[in-house]
Structures are given as structure tokens and as C-alpha cells.
Amino acid sequence: MALNEGGHREIGGQLFGEQLAPSQFLVTNLTVQARRGSYTRFIVDLFQAARDAMRFFDSTQHDYTRHNYIGEWHSHPSFKVRPSGTDLTTMRELVRDPGFKGTFAVLMIVRLDADCIAAAAWNFDPLGREGVAQLEIEND
Template sequence: MRVALAADQAGRLAAALRRAGDKEIGGQLFGEQLAPSDFRVTELTVQSRPGTFARFVVDLLQAAKDAVRFFDRTEHRYTRYNYIGEWHSHPSFAVQPSGPDVATMRDLVRDSQFVGTFAVLMIVRLDAETLTAGAWVFDPQGGERAITLEVELEHQ
């Protein structure tokens, strides 16, 4: 599986990370399926309420509103535009999922209300002005693995 983060979204993410400083922040990943197992994140939401130095908790109400806005904007064309997953920052820790991160993603994809075939977890941090990121995919059957994440660069 390949996931690309659109350049404008990478810029938006870096700006949000700068504003958050040492607080963990996060949101959702939405985007477009380009080909089988090939996705591009075209919209990254940023939750308005930050976490703490060592923890980020999803605001489910904001997440639901953000999802509705995305699906309305893409005219509910779910086979092309859909939810890709979640993201959050580790400004003070390695760009690796923690035990609670893995447990949260497992719970998400195994929930009876989850209708997707997978969910991606992207963990990011800003080192000076360099965006460091990693991504993992989780599926309802228990599959979990690191995946290729490409961060697109702005063309100047």
C-alpha cells in the first residue's frame, strides 16, 4: 500500500505542528483512491483541542463533523473519495506507534460500526523545519504493518 500526503496538506500539517509546540495534536486523513492500494491524502483535519505533552485524545464530535463536511464536498463518491485514517504528533517521542496508539487503531477497525477495509495511522513530528512521518495500516482481520508514506513537496 502506498499513501501520498499532498504538498498543500504537508504544509498545513507543518504549520499546525509549529503552533502546537510540545503538545500532541491530531486529526483525520481523507483523500482519493488513485489505483488499487494507492491513495493520496487531499484533506487533513486538525482537531481544535490539542492534547498534552504525552497524549492526544480524539474529539469524536469534531471528527464526525469533519467527516460529514468532507463527504458532502466530495458528493458522497465513496469509491473514489473516502476516509483513509488518523494522524497525530509525537513532538517529544519517536515517530512510532505507542501501545495505546496500536490499541486504539485495533479497536477502531474492529468496531462493528467501522465499514472500511483498513485505516491508516500516520505519526508525525517537526524536527527543526523537517517533517518526519511514518505510517501503518490496520485492517479488521488483524493485519498491521508499516506502509510507504510519500510526502509531496511544493513545486517552486
């Protein structure tokens, strides 16, 4: 499991998925970046992120109305499952970037506590609206 391998260093990646209904999405692909972060920070590898995105879009025949980028995720192995100031700034800059083509982006933060995964998610949009996103985790 990637969270175990990450140890006390933050890890992360991208969330891709399928729109099931308005404002309801199923994450079908969660990438894990090869390069880990530090004890206090995760930095996205833009080259791997671009490759992972193209792989996802190729696999869904570029059907962007149904299958698309949902957001980012990373771990907080040493901190609460809440966005830091840096996390908030990063997500706000992402959705307000003129090149951002989406209507929202989700940030999910996870933490492994013994054998249990704690997770929470936040939604950000280009108009500055943000808040807690409802997160349901299926255990396979």
C-alpha cells in the first residue's frame, strides 16, 4: 500500500473519474506519484501528472463530458486530515488559472492511522466558492 511505503513523507497524485449525475462523481482512477514529498510537503511532479492524465484520457476515448479530472490528493502522515495554508493556496491558484478548463477541483487528504484510513475532501471552484465535499469510500 502506497501510504505504508510513504512512511512519514507525504505522497499524492491525481483523481480522475466519471460523472454519475450533476454534482456526483465516482473516482475511477487515483494516481500515485513516484516521487515522494517531505515530512511537511508534497510537490506535484508536473511531467508525471501530464503523463498520467493523458493515459486516463486515452483510456476513456477523451470523453470529457463523462470522464474527467476531478482533483488532487495527498497524505498528511504527520498532521490532521485538513488542508494547510499551502494546500488552500495551491488549490485556489489551480482553479483560478486561466488555463484551467474545469468548473471545480477537489482536494482529498488522507492519513493512515494504524490500519484505518482517515480521509476528507474539499471542493474549490473558479468563482471562489469552496467547502467540504461529501466523501464516500467503498471498501473492496
